[in-house]
Amino acid sequence: MATILDVAREAGVGVGTVSRVINGRERVAPATRARVLEVIDRLAYAPNQSARSLSMGRTDAICVLVPFLTSASVNARLQGVVEAFRSSGREVTLRVADTPEQRDQAIAAIVGGSKPAGLIVISLPLSEITIAELRAAEVSTVAIDVALPGVPSVTVDDVAGGKLATKYLLDRGHRAIGFIGDDDEQGLGFRSSTNRRLGYLQAMADLGLGARPEYIKTGPFGREVAHRLTRELLSLENRPTAIFAASDTQAFGVLESVAAQGLAVPEDVSVVGFDDVELAPYVGLTSVRQPLFESGKLGAAALLDLLDGAEVDDVPLSLTIVERSTVSDR
Amino acid sequence: MATILDVAREAGVGVGTVSRVINGRERVAPATRARVLEVIDRLAYAPNQSARSLSMGRTDAICVLVPFLTSASVNARLQGVVEAFRSSGREVTLRVADTPEQRDQAIAAIVGGSKPAGLIVISLPLSEITIAELRAAEVSTVAIDVALPGVPSVTVDDVAGGKLATKYLLDRGHRAIGFIGDDDEQGLGFRSSTNRRLGYLQAMADLGLGARPEYIKTGPFGREVAHRLTRELLSLENRPTAIFAASDTQAFGVLESVAAQGLAVPEDVSVVGFDDVELAPYVGLTSVRQPLFESGKLGAAALLDLLDGAEVDDVPLSLTIVERSTVSDR
DNA sequence: ATGAAAGCGCTAACAT
DNA sequence: ATGTTAGCGCTTTCAT
Numbered sequence: 001m002a003t004i005l006d007v008a009r010e011a012g013v014g015v016g017t018v019s020r021v022i023n024g025r026e027r028v029a030p031a032t033r034a035r036v037l038e039v040i041d042r043l044a045y046a047p048n049q050s051a052r053s054l055s056m057g058r059t060d061a062i063c064v065l066v067p068f069l070t071s072a073s074v075n076a077r078l079q080g081v082v083e084a085f086r087s088s089g090r091e092v093t094l095r096v097a098d099t100p101e102q103r104d105q106a107i108a109a110i111v112g113g114s115k116p117a118g119l120i121v122i123s124l125p126l127s128e129i130t131i132a133e134l135r136a137a138e139v140s141t142v143a144i145d146v147a148l149p150g151v152p153s154v155t156v157d158d159v160a161g162g163k164l165a166t167k168y169l170l171d172r173g174h175r176a177i178g179f180i181g182d183d184d185e186q187g188l189g190f191r192s193s194t195n196r197r198l199g200y201l202q203a204m205a206d207l208g209l210g211a212r213p214e215y216i217k218t219g220p221f222g223r224e225v226a227h228r229l230t231r232e233l234l235s236l237e238n239r240p241t242a243i244f245a246a247s248d249t250q251a252f253g254v255l256e257s258v259a260a261q262g263l264a265v266p267e268d269v270s271v272v273g274f275d276d277v278e279l280a281p282y283v284g285l286t287s288v289r290q291p292l293f294e295s296g297k298l299g300a301a302a303l304l305d306l307l308d309g310a311e312v313d314d315v316p317l318s319l320t321i322v323e324r325s326t327v328s329d330r
Numbered sequence: 331m332a333t334i335l336d337v338a339r340e341a342g343v344g345v346g347t348v349s350r351v352i353n354g355r356e357r358v359a360p361a362t363r364a365r366v367l368e369v370i371d372r373l374a375y376a377p378n379q380s381a382r383s384l385s386m387g388r389t390d391a392i393c394v395l396v397p398f399l400t401s402a403s404v405n406a407r408l409q410g411v412v413e414a415f416r417s418s419g420r421e422v423t424l425r426v427a428d429t430p431e432q433r434d435q436a437i438a439a440i441v442g443g444s445k446p447a448g449l450i451v452i453s454l455p456l457s458e459i460t461i462a463e464l465r466a467a468e469v470s471t472v473a474i475d476v477a478l479p480g481v482p483s484v485t486v487d488d489v490a491g492g493k494l495a496t497k498y499l500l501d502r503g504h505r506a507i508g509f510i511g512d513d514d515e516q517g518l519g520f521r522s523s524t525n526r527r528l529g530y531l532q533a534m535a536d537l538g539l540g541a542r543p544e545y546i547k548t549g550p551f552g553r554e555v556a557h558r559l560t561r562e563l564l565s566l567e568n569r570p571t572a573i574f575a576a577s578d579t580q581a582f583g584v585l586e587s588v589a590a591q592g593l594a595v596p597e598d599v600s601v602v603g604f605d606d607v608e609l610a611p612y613v614g615l616t617s618v619r620q621p622l623f624e625s626g627k628l629g630a631a632a633l634l635d636l637l638d639g640a641e642v643d644d645v646p647l648s649l650t651i652v653e654r655s656t657v658s659d660r
Numbered sequence: 661a662t663g664a665a666a667g668c669g670c671t672a673a674c675a676t
Numbered sequence: 677a678t679g680t681t682a683g684c685g686c687t688t689t690c691a692t
Contacts, residue, residue: 001442003684003685003686004685004686004687005685005686008663013662013663014662014663014664015663015664015685015686015687016662016663016664016665016687016688016689017661017662017663019686019687019688020661020662020687022686023687025687025688026661027661028661028662029661029662032661032662046442046443047685047686048384048443048684048685048686049443049444050380050381050383050384050389050684050685050686051380051384051668051684051685051686051687052685052686052687053380053383053668053686054378054380054381054384054668054669054670054684054685054686054687055667055668055685055686055687055688056668056686056687056688057668059380061423069408069409069412069413070409075405078399079399079400082399082424082426083399086426086432091423091444092423092424093391093421093422093423093424094412094422094423094424096412096416102416112331112376113376113378113379114379114421252612278609279608279609279612282582282609282612282613283612283613333668333669333670334669334670334671335669335670338679343678343679344678344679344680345669345670345671345679345680345681346671346672346673346678346679346680346681347677347678347679349670349671349672350671350677350678352670353671355671355672356677356678357677358677358678359677359678362677362678377669377670378668378669378670380668380669380670381668381669381670381671381684382669382670382671383670383684384668384669384670384671384684384685384686385669385670385671385672385683385684386670386671386672386684387684
């Protein structure tokens with residue numbers, strides 16, 4: 001491996017000059033620059049990242065922070081992120097934090113340790129304090145699927161999404177609509193389920209339909225829990241004719257549960273999910289689609305822009321409902 | 331951020347001693363060690379990784395190399411890997427190489443640049459030369475879902491798997507069994523489809539059934555292609571009564587195609603897949619199951635052992651057939 | 661515009 | 677057993 005000194009010697013210049021041409025800093029005579037570049041190419045010189053990091057006190061890498069890898073949506077977003085960074089030649093490191101402790105630990109490692117050039121946060125809410133730490137450490141950050149104050153975010157409007165799904169059901173004549181989602185207070189503070197429920201409530205209210213507490217069931221995220229909650233919903237005296245699940249994962253649990261009760265979808269109960277994950281078409285799930293992979297690509301692109309010193313705005317993504325076969329008219 | 335010098339001063343020792351206790355090297359007096367440890371704790375000292383890397387000429391990180399992220403099986407394995415490294419505190423970097431060029435570039439960056447402490451290769455065949463390079467650079471490597479000569483590998487026996495699937499069909503009375511898989515010569519040189527076909531052929535031969543070239547269709551990996559190949563299979567004069575797909579992804583294509591031809595599964599044609607990905611249960615696909623997530627965890631554990639200086643053997647994983655509803659007796 | 665030199669924080673070889 | 681010191685390869689003043 002050639003070092004910067006080799007290049008300098010070979011080009012008959014000082015290491016400072018080589019460093020300058022590498023980093024495109026200040027002005028260096030065109031002729032000198034050309035000569036150095038030629039040598040760099042000839043020696044196949046590549047800067048030692050560790051030395052660079054040590055000297056600059058920060059890394060060149062990009063860190064992607066996710067709450068978990070097992071979620072289809074987080075996964076799809078991650079794919080988009082990685083795809084977008086591929087050509088940048090930057091190293092991307094992955095951190096998963098599925099508890100508040102792990103989250104804090106990850107942040108501590110980032111601001112106090114590796115100091116990556118950039119950070120992409122997927123779906124994980126961060127406190128204002130944490131965001132301030134990140135800013136202080138000069139870690140350029142962009143958020144995907146979560147709005148972080150003062151951080152460029154790539155998001156959809158979950159309230160509007162909840163409204164969209166509910167209105168869709170309402171338009172088809174359903175009035176007794178159940179909601180299945182996450183508990184409000186989780187350790188990590190996810191907000192999307194809560195927001196989607198808000199949209200559901202608004203859509204109902206828009207039609208003068210009051211909230212029916214017994215139609216709203218929440219619990220820890222997951223298919224199994226949704227399964228159980230659905231059973232509760234279906235054993236109600238006036239069971240709902242339709243169920244809006246805050247995510248496809250939960251919708252799958254709903255679907256299973258309905259079948260397990262000996263009921264048919266969509267004849268007995270209609271179901272709409274949220275996310276439109278890869279699996280959705282396979283089970284014919286009608287769902288609110290949000291661009292998952294795309295959100296990753298856009299977030300990564302935004303970060304690259306940020307690193308280039310550009311101004312970056314929030315990126316709002318739009319929601320559409322994908323009609324399949326889990327909803328029938330009422 | 332405290333530095334090693336701060337710790338040394340505070341503990342009244344030299345930096346060398348601090349370095350020794352950090353790295354557990356040589357012998358240092360228990361009393362001194364205790365004192366240093368106390369100061370480290372009090373100052374919340376954490377070694378600067380860049381400085382460490384520069385000095386040692388290598389990184390502390392683990393690199394995970396995958397051919398793509400979009401495959402459900404690669405994804406599941408990756409999850410296992412990440413999960414297993416979580417507690418190790420090591421940084422894990424992700425590299426995806428979906429062309430030979432990218433693969434070579436990734437290897438070059440690894441051996442010539444970042445020099446991670448360890449490398450996990452998922453599903454990606456590597457040449458002997460590449461492996462030698464890795465060894466020369468002292469990058470401890472373990473392979474998952476691909477056998478690399480001289481490196482500990484976590485694998486299943488694909489030939490046996492192909493045999494298992496085919497025998498399952500044979501046992502149920504099928505004799506006209508089609509095979510859908512990948513082309514043999516792909517850029518990246520994946521072998522599993524080929525091996526599974528070998529198993530298919532062996533199982534047939536074991537019953538004195540010769541190979542029927544027209545029953546064997548291969549093409550680029552993917553659901554759509556499998557869909558098309560299935561159409562060809564079904565339009566044969568004596569169309570097969572069963573199809574063994576080299577992967578679940580391809581099996582899904584088969585399923586779609588059968589339905590598109592107006593035929594029923596399993597009444598008209600039985601289907602068995604391979605991998606048993608998350609989606610499989612949803613469509614009731616009978617499939618050869620291999621432990622995906624588990625393979626990742628085991629591979630990561632093996633690498634950690636290797637890094638600890640332990641001897642590590644190949645880890646063979648076993649295959650089972652998961653019976654669902656895409657196969658009927660003949 | 662460019663060379664020289666002082667660190668960045670750590671490891672390891674060398675003394676003692 | 678432990679202190680001292682020379683790098684590791686790069687960036688960045690500071691001169692010139």
